[in-house]
Amino acid sequence: MITKEKIGHGSSRDVYAHENPLWCVKVQIGDGKENLREWEIWESFPELHKWLVPCVSISECGKYLVQIRGEKSKKNPRVKFAKMFKHNRKQNSWVIIGGKVKCCDYADQKILDYLKNKGGEKWE
Numbered sequence: 090m091i092t093k094e095k096i097g098h099g100s101s102r103d104v105y106a107h108e109n110p111l112w113c114v115k116v117q118i119g120d121g122k123e124n125l126r127e128w129e130i131w132e133s134f135p136e137l138h139k140w141l142v143p144c145v146s147i148s149e150c151g152k153y154l155v156q157i158r159g160e161k162s163k164k165n166p167r168v169k170f171a172k173m174f175k176h177n178r179k180q181n182s183w184v185i186i187g188g189k190v191k192c193c194d195y196a197d198q199k200i201l202d203y204l205k206n207k208g209g210e211k212w213e
Contacts (some may be wrong), residue, residue, distance in 0.1 A: 113158040123196035124154035134211055142193040160185025
């Protein structure tokens with residue numbers, strides 16, 4: 090499943106190439122819950138899928154999260170959804186999949202709290 094090729098890292102996760110070249114694997118470092126939060130956001134808010142890198146699967150313990158692998162983005166997203174990511178404007182949090190800019194790092198608890206409390210707001 091995971092190859093030895095490390096393709097990225099953050100403060101709470103390392104990212105490795107998957108044996109399927111269209112996927113990558115995020116490996117949780119320590120006791121964090123970022124993989125579980127990202128999975129919950131993906132599963133709970135399908136109306137946001139056009140802006141998010143798809144999650145494919147997650148291990149039962151949450152340590153391993155498989156996502157679609159995108160190309161690094163040089164574009165700065167200008168979508169309504171990006172306003173929610175004020176705290177996460179790192180360029181490496183955005184990739185290109187199918188010609189569209191998508192967020193690949195949406196595991197922040199603030200994002201999940203915001204989504205759960207957004208009321209009836211519609212996303213365009």
